[in-house]
Amino acid sequence: MKVISRIATAGAALAALMLPLAPSYAQPRSHVGTDATIVHKTTTAKNANVSDAALVKSLPGFRNGYAEVDGVRLHYVVGGKGEPLVLLPGWPETWWTFHKIMPALAEQHTVIAVDLRGMGSSSRPADGYDKKTMARDVYELVKSLGYDKASVAGHDIGSAVAFAYGENYPQATNKLVMMELPHPDDSLMSFPLLPAQGAFSDKLGTARPYLWWFAFNQVQGLPEKLLAGHIRVEQDWIFNYFLEDASAVDARDRAVYERAYNTADAIRASNAWYQAFPQDVIDNKGYGTLQMPVLALGGPAYGWMKKVVAQKAANLTAMKVENSGHFIQEEQSELVARTMTDFLQDDHQPALKL
Structure with a gap:
C-alpha cells in the first residue's frame, strides 16, 4: 500500500520544525574508544591514496568522468545499467559519501554520483551557489550525458539541490529522493543564535540539533583563515x-573529506552554499507543488523534513531511518539502498513507516 504523507503547514519557528528525536535514539554516550581508534588510524589514512582515481578502483564497474556545463567543470562517477539516477552529496563530504550504496543501486540504474559546484574535483567559481543555479548545473550534466529525464537523490546540501532540480525541471525529473535536509524556506530565518539551556553538547543524543555552522559558514573570509590546513x-x-556509530565514517572516509576541504578555496566555495540560503529562501517562495513522487528519508532531521517537504510535494512518502545520525547513507546503507530501490522501481510502493 502506498503511503502518502500530507502534513499540515508548519509554523516558521524553529521549535515547531526541529522536533525532538524519537525516544529510541540513544542518550549521549561515551565514544572515546571508537573515536580514539579512528584518530589512531589517521596518519595511515592520510598517507593512503584517496584520489578519485584510487577510490573508483574500489567500486568495480564505475569510472570517473568530467563535463563542462555553464562554465563549470563537474566531476562525476558513473556506473551500472538502466535508467539514470543522479546522486548529489552534501557538506562536508563528496560523491564518496554514496560509495556504500552505489553498487546496490547500480544493479537497476545507471548511477551518476556528482561533485557539486565547489565540491571535491569539480571547479570552484566565484558565484552561482544558490540551489537553483546548482540544479541547472545538474540538469546540463544530465543532458550532456544523453538523458532527457532522470531520478535525482540528494543528501544534505545535495537534497536541497535535488528539490530545486525537480521544481525547475519537472519535465526532466522522474522521481526525487531527499535525505536529511529540506530546501531552505522561511523557517531558516528564525533559527536561534543560542541553544536551549543544557541542550547542547558534543554529541547530539536526544536533543534538538544546534546548527551553529549555519551561522559560522555565513562569515566571509574568516573560516578560511581559521580552518585551512586543519x-x-x-x-x-x-x-x-x-x-551514532563513529566508525560508519571511517579513517579512510575522513581522509577523503579532509583532502577535499582542506584548502582556503575549498572552504570558501563550500561555505558559499550556506551564504546562498537567503536567496534560496526567496526562490522557494516562487516554487509550486512538486507532482512527481518524492521520498523523504530522515534520521535526526526526520520531523523537520516531513513538515517542510510536505508543503511542497503532492506525492510524498516519508520514512524515519532508525538507529542513525545525519549520515544515513553511511550508517544505514543497506536500508537506504533497499528503500531507494523499492521507491524508484515500484509504481506501487510498499508501505513505509511514517
Whole structure:
C-alpha cells in the first residue's frame, strides 16, 4: 500500500520544525574508544591514496568522468545499467559519501554520483551557489550525458539541490529522493543564535540539533583563515556530533573529506552554499507543488523534513531511518539502498513507516 504523507503547514519557528528525536535514539554516550581508534588510524589514512582515481578502483564497474556545463567543470562517477539516477552529496563530504550504496543501486540504474559546484574535483567559481543555479548545473550534466529525464537523490546540501532540480525541471525529473535536509524556506530565518539551556553538547543524543555552522559558514573570509590546513578538526567534530556509530565514517572516509576541504578555496566555495540560503529562501517562495513522487528519508532531521517537504510535494512518502545520525547513507546503507530501490522501481510502493 502506498503511503502518502500530507502534513499540515508548519509554523516558521524553529521549535515547531526541529522536533525532538524519537525516544529510541540513544542518550549521549561515551565514544572515546571508537573515536580514539579512528584518530589512531589517521596518519595511515592520510598517507593512503584517496584520489578519485584510487577510490573508483574500489567500486568495480564505475569510472570517473568530467563535463563542462555553464562554465563549470563537474566531476562525476558513473556506473551500472538502466535508467539514470543522479546522486548529489552534501557538506562536508563528496560523491564518496554514496560509495556504500552505489553498487546496490547500480544493479537497476545507471548511477551518476556528482561533485557539486565547489565540491571535491569539480571547479570552484566565484558565484552561482544558490540551489537553483546548482540544479541547472545538474540538469546540463544530465543532458550532456544523453538523458532527457532522470531520478535525482540528494543528501544534505545535495537534497536541497535535488528539490530545486525537480521544481525547475519537472519535465526532466522522474522521481526525487531527499535525505536529511529540506530546501531552505522561511523557517531558516528564525533559527536561534543560542541553544536551549543544557541542550547542547558534543554529541547530539536526544536533543534538538544546534546548527551553529549555519551561522559560522555565513562569515566571509574568516573560516578560511581559521580552518585551512586543519579542516579535519571541524569535520571530526561534525562527524562525532551527528554519527551514532563513529566508525560508519571511517579513517579512510575522513581522509577523503579532509583532502577535499582542506584548502582556503575549498572552504570558501563550500561555505558559499550556506551564504546562498537567503536567496534560496526567496526562490522557494516562487516554487509550486512538486507532482512527481518524492521520498523523504530522515534520521535526526526526520520531523523537520516531513513538515517542510510536505508543503511542497503532492506525492510524498516519508520514512524515519532508525538507529542513525545525519549520515544515513553511511550508517544505514543497506536500508537506504533497499528503500531507494523499492521507491524508484515500484509504481506501487510498499508501505513505509511514517
